[in-house]
Amino acid sequence: MNVRLRLAVCCLLGITTSWAWADTPPLPAADAAAQISWEDAAKYYNQDCTVYGKVTQTKTLQRWCFLNFDADYRTTFTVAIPSDCFDNFSESPASLFDGKEIAVTGRVVEYKGKPEIIVCKPAKIVIGKTLADAPATPAATPNAPVKKRTSDGTFTIASYNALNLFDDVDNPYHGDETTPAKPREQLERLADTIRRIDADVIALQEVENRGYLERFVKAMLPDMGYAHTVLLEGNDYRGIDVAILSRLPVGPVTSYRHLKFPDGNGKPMSFRRDLLRARIEPEGGLPFDVFVIHLKSKGGDSARSLAIRLGEAREVHKIFEDILAHDPKARFVLCGDYNDTIDSEPLKAILGSGETKMTTFFGSLPEAERVSYNKEPYRTMIDFILGSPAMAKAYIDGSYKIVQGSVTSSGSDHNPVVARFNLK
Numbered sequence: 001m002n003v004r005l006r007l008a009v010c011c012l013l014g015i016t017t018s019w020a021w022a023d024t025p026p027l028p029a030a031d032a033a034a035q036i037s038w039e040d041a042a043k044y045y046n047q048d049c050t051v052y053g054k055v056t057q058t059k060t061l062q063r064w065c066f067l068n069f070d071a072d073y074r075t076t077f078t079v080a081i082p083s084d085c086f087d088n089f090s091e092s093p094a095s096l097f098d099g100k101e102i103a104v105t106g107r108v109v110e111y112k113g114k115p116e117i118i119v120c121k122p123a124k125i126v127i128g129k130t131l132a133d134a135p136a137t138p139a140a141t142p143n144a145p146v147k148k149r150t151s152d153g154t155f156t157i158a159s160y161n162a163l164n165l166f167d168d169v170d171n172p173y174h175g176d177e178t179t180p181a182k183p184r185e186q187l188e189r190l191a192d193t194i195r196r197i198d199a200d201v202i203a204l205q206e207v208e209n210r211g212y213l214e215r216f217v218k219a220m221l222p223d224m225g226y227a228h229t230v231l232l233e234g235n236d237y238r239g240i241d242v243a244i245l246s247r248l249p250v251g252p253v254t255s256y257r258h259l260k261f262p263d264g265n266g267k268p269m270s271f272r273r274d275l276l277r278a279r280i281e282p283e284g285g286l287p288f289d290v291f292v293i294h295l296k297s298k299g300g301d302s303a304r305s306l307a308i309r310l311g312e313a314r315e316v317h318k319i320f321e322d323i324l325a326h327d328p329k330a331r332f333v334l335c336g337d338y339n340d341t342i343d344s345e346p347l348k349a350i351l352g353s354g355e356t357k358m359t360t361f362f363g364s365l366p367e368a369e370r371v372s373y374n375k376e377p378y379r380t381m382i383d384f385i386l387g388s389p390a391m392a393k394a395y396i397d398g399s400y401k402i403v404q405g406s407v408t409s410s411g412s413d414h415n416p417v418v419a420r421f422n423l424k
Helices: 003-012 038-044 083-088 093-097 184-197 210-220 302-326 345-351 389-394
Strands: 034-037 048-054 057-060 064-068 078-082 101-107 109-111 114-118 125-127 154-165 201-207 228-230 241-246 250-255 275-280 288-294 332-337 383-387 417-422
Touching (some): 038 048, 064 093, 154 184, 184 210, 201 210, 201 332, 275 302, 383 417, 389 417
Parallel strands (some): 034 048, 078 114
Antiparallel strands (some): 154 417, 201 241, 228 241, 332 383
16 A cells, blocks of 8 residues: 555544554564573673572662672672662662562673673562573574774775665654565665675665664674664654764764755755764774765655755765865765766766865776666666775775675665775
8 A cells, every 4th residue: 555545544544553564573672681691691791681690699888789699799790779779669679689589671781890780770670580480582692702803904884775774663753654664584685785795884874763773783783893883863854864883983973964055946955864974993094084975866856856966965065175175184985875876966066176076986897887776777876985085095996896786685775885995
């Protein structure tokens, strides 16, 4: 059924609850906690877990009550309750939980080399529960060994439109109910493709929110080392945002979503999504900036959409000119879905001319491989990695590639674009 028709039917019938697009959630529920023993807690840092065990000792200091599960409490799992929360419990936590079998739910964090969960609400601790009582799902998944990379100063950067990386939760502040949750099989294919390109930094488009992107990485790419997820809420009504995944350390992050500038017809506008900027600060390499853009699509009124893309492109160029005026050696790339070809007016506006002209890099790529939008019959190249003059000098010749695929084979109607740089 047409999306708008379906929404209209729901309104006419008085249906206010969200309607499902799939029989099962594509990823585990956000509040689904792994069920583990206190002895295994160190394997689950930065994960939400329900931890089971017997409190063998309690210790109350001036600002904390600690529930310990082993005589060697200095190196093993602990539950920490702040003194500000003592009044939330029916009696002192020390006496309430001492010697009891408990199940405590929360985020496992590392403190002074040992795992702990900080608890403030009594509902987070259930007395009389053992691991044998734990629900069968979801299966506990320990933190996988993280992919290591050498610090030789060479890095792989990719740009990838993930095709509606949406969850199945209705966001009341966006029109996300018009977009179904990304099917599980597409998520799996998307993850497979990201593994194949093995980039150190990936600029993504069409991501609904940071939380779901982090869940996707945790569930399907836990060993790839993407410790940094960068996403700031943009302007898109449907809720799609641009984002960055990085193995490399991330410094300052900037959003340009609030800028006002003229479109191609002189009318005021802002970036339809955002122009996102993150400083990447690698060990063993020079720092550089990654910009991510997702220009307006060609859908609807073609003249109007062109005017919007042209306005966005000119503002990007203005920002880059300002950066290079202050620092001609500034290293940065612009990654994204431009929704236009390299010979179009918007792309020409971004590229500029003269000593500050951006570099395209794809010159060595065979014509037959210059396809980044893979949907028939529109197969063309509209996704690019562009580099500043200083970044162009760091480009590794011949490394630019577009990994061919389709929605069926890779989970997206765009193909990832990849390039390597030497920034020793």
